[in-house]
Amino acid sequence: MISLKRRKFTPDRQTRAAIWFLLPSMVTLCLFVFWPIVDSFWLSFRHWNLMEAGREFIGFNNYRVLMQDERFWNSVYNTVYYTFGTVPLCIVASLGLALLCNAALRGLSVFKAIYFLPVITSFAVISIVWGFLMDPDIGLLTYYLNKIGLNMPDMLRSTTWAMPAVILVAIWKNVGFNLVILLAGLQGIPVSLYEAAKLDGANAFQRFWSVTLPSLRHTLLFVVIISVISSFQVFDQVYVMTRGGPLNTTETIVYYIYHQGFELLDMGYASSMAWLLFMVVFLITIVQLRLFRFDQTD
Amino acid sequence: MAVLLRRGAPYLVLVLAAAAILFPFLWMILTSLKPETEIVRFPPKLFPDHFTLESYKNIWNRIPFLTLFKNSVIFSVGVTVVSLVFDSMAAFAFARLRFPGKDKAFVLILVALMIPVQVTMIPLFLMLNDWGWIDTFLGLMVPRATNAFGIFMLRQFFIGLPKELDESARMDGCSELRLYARIIIPLAKPAIASLAIFHLMYNWNDLMWPLIITTSKEMRTIPAGLALFMGQHVVEYGVLTAGVTISIAPLVIAFLCAQTYFVQGIAFTGLKE
Numbered sequence: 001m002i003s004l005k006r007r008k009f010t011p012d013r014q015t016r017a018a019i020w021f022l023l024p025s026m027v028t029l030c031l032f033v034f035w036p037i038v039d040s041f042w043l044s045f046r047h048w049n050l051m052e053a054g055r056e057f058i059g060f061n062n063y064r065v066l067m068q069d070e071r072f073w074n075s076v077y078n079t080v081y082y083t084f085g086t087v088p089l090c091i092v093a094s095l096g097l098a099l100l101c102n103a104a105l106r107g108l109s110v111f112k113a114i115y116f117l118p119v120i121t122s123f124a125v126i127s128i129v130w131g132f133l134m135d136p137d138i139g140l141l142t143y144y145l146n147k148i149g150l151n152m153p154d155m156l157r158s159t160t161w162a163m164p165a166v167i168l169v170a171i172w173k174n175v176g177f178n179l180v181i182l183l184a185g186l187q188g189i190p191v192s193l194y195e196a197a198k199l200d201g202a203n204a205f206q207r208f209w210s211v212t213l214p215s216l217r218h219t220l221l222f223v224v225i226i227s228v229i230s231s232f233q234v235f236d237q238v239y240v241m242t243r244g245g246p247l248n249t250t251e252t253i254v255y256y257i258y259h260q261g262f263e264l265l266d267m268g269y270a271s272s273m274a275w276l277l278f279m280v281v282f283l284i285t286i287v288q289l290r291l292f293r294f295d296q297t298d
Numbered sequence: 299m300a301v302l303l304r305r306g307a308p309y310l311v312l313v314l315a316a317a318a319i320l321f322p323f324l325w326m327i328l329t330s331l332k333p334e335t336e337i338v339r340f341p342p343k344l345f346p347d348h349f350t351l352e353s354y355k356n357i358w359n360r361i362p363f364l365t366l367f368k369n370s371v372i373f374s375v376g377v378t379v380v381s382l383v384f385d386s387m388a389a390f391a392f393a394r395l396r397f398p399g400k401d402k403a404f405v406l407i408l409v410a411l412m413i414p415v416q417v418t419m420i421p422l423f424l425m426l427n428d429w430g431w432i433d434t435f436l437g438l439m440v441p442r443a444t445n446a447f448g449i450f451m452l453r454q455f456f457i458g459l460p461k462e463l464d465e466s467a468r469m470d471g472c473s474e475l476r477l478y479a480r481i482i483i484p485l486a487k488p489a490i491a492s493l494a495i496f497h498l499m500y501n502w503n504d505l506m507w508p509l510i511i512t513t514s515k516e517m518r519t520i521p522a523g524l525a526l527f528m529g530q531h532v533v534e535y536g537v538l539t540a541g542v543t544i545s546i547a548p549l550v551i552a553f554l555c556a557q558t559y560f561v562q563g564i565a566f567t568g569l570k571e
Contacts (some may be wrong), residue, residue, distance in 0.1 A: 014395045019473035022403070025384045025444035032422060032441035033410045037433050039421035076571035097315055100308045107309075113557060114316045117323065120560060122503030124521040125542050128528050129326045133534055140325055140342050172319065180561055233416055236505045240525050256415045261420050262510060271420050278417040285412045 185219030385448030
């Protein structure tokens with residue numbers, strides 16, 4: 001009897017407690033995450049420029065204009081260019097370094113700490129330093145490259161070189177992040193697998209191809225997806241290094257949203273772009289969840 | 299000889315990569331210690347002929363750097379403290395309490411995790427503008443008072459603690475608040491430390507949010523302040539590199555002291571499905 005009574009009583013007490021424990025964060029999330037995402041959808045069907053009066057409903061007009069906006073497609077192209085320039089190179093570099101770190105007997109933690117340094121620094125702030133390094137007059141990097149006969153132009157003001165320069169900085173910044181995750185994955189591979197492969201006479205390359213890569217596919221897939229998602233949201237180093245220039249050759253989607261929303265104050269139009277971006281990122285995330293669930297069942 | 303080469307080659311690559319990573323930091327520190335005349339001299343040199351602290355003296359009146367620094371501290375420390383309290387409370391409810399609709403509520407947290415900040419910033423700006431919160435600490439900090447990632451991360455950690463703790467505590471007549479504050483939180487110190495560093499780093503380094511929410515020089519944080527200063531005074535190399543060095547220093551020092559917490563917070567993002 002007593003135990004029954006208690007069982008009936010406990011959930012109530014816990015529910016009441018749960019309400020109080022959840023209240024602050026649920027209110028915050030509703031006000032500053034869920035409501036804005038709904039509001040953003042609503043805004044994307046309005047003509048709403050802060051410089052003008054009125055916020056009339058215009059249906060799909062923002063989206064229609066967007067589809068014909070060459071500058072928008074240019075920003076999509078630049079974002080894709082940036083993603084394809086950054087993600088594969090960065091992952092290959094960090095996988096290579098992770099393998100070497102994993103094989104190194106000494107100084108592992110020192111190397112790991114050094115590679116991680118860019119990860120903890122502000123992208124915006126360190127881009128100032130990179131901007132100076134690439135300066136045609138005082139930039140030491142430009143000077144060194146010229147010295148070995150590459151004859152570099154003013155990289156950040158060149159329509160050809162500005163994007164590769166931005167990509168270089170992104171790779172430098174993110175190698176350490178991928179490395180930490182990949183290294184954890186590598187260290188999770190059982191040593192017995194390698195020993196078995198060795199007994200079968202597999203050389204180092206074969207061992208990498210048939211033991212390391214398959215065992216690491218989970219981690220690699222995760223790193224690819226998280227890198228693609230963050231590449232689609234690139235803003236900081238573009239803002240600091242090039243402001244989207246020269247001639248919009250480094251203007252990414254988020255930079256263009258910022259430009260429309262906070263420089264031209266066209267909130268409706270910027271929201272339609274933001275929603276498209278959200279859908280893309282959301283789809284990538286769903287695909288990611290699917291892939292992982294699929295992987296877990298096999 | 300061949301053995302030596304085989305052993306040495308990986309280290310050579312690791313050292314070269316480390317040099318490439320460190321080069322911008324080294325150049326930054328050395329440049330901040332050069333007199334202006336040496337910085338702009340051609341050909342540029344890595345090491346200064348004369349060391350000077352001129353830039354570190356000038357920075358306080360050229361840029362209102364003290365204000366930027368103070369704002370960054372208030373913003374990032376304030377957000378971290380409040381968010382740790384709210385995140386851990388929600389995580390406690392999700393991990394240790396039984397209540398109807400728990401799974402559905404938790405799906406909401408996962409959805410919030412997937413919403414990029416760039417998508418919500420326009421309506422958020424408009425809302426805070428209506429409230430008169432633009433260019434105030436309230437506007438900067440209140441929307442960040444909780445964080446879906448923080449709730450998710452702590453919940454995963456709290457779930458791993460033994461269930462018997464709660465049962466025996468409740469048997470002894472311990473309230474839920476006491477259970478949270480006296481038993482669960484002290485046991486979760488490592489996870490909380492990792493999350494604290496994650497929040498500090500994220501907010502200290504953030505550019506876009508302070509750029510949008512603040513409009514006056516007096517309210518800028520370091521990244522926004524330096525980025526805007528650079529846009530207007532490109533040639534103040536010494537002052538800017540000194541500012542960058544000072545702004546990076548606290549995190550680097552903390553990193554060198556508590557490396558594992560930094561890496562754990564990052565590595566955990568690798569675990570979130």
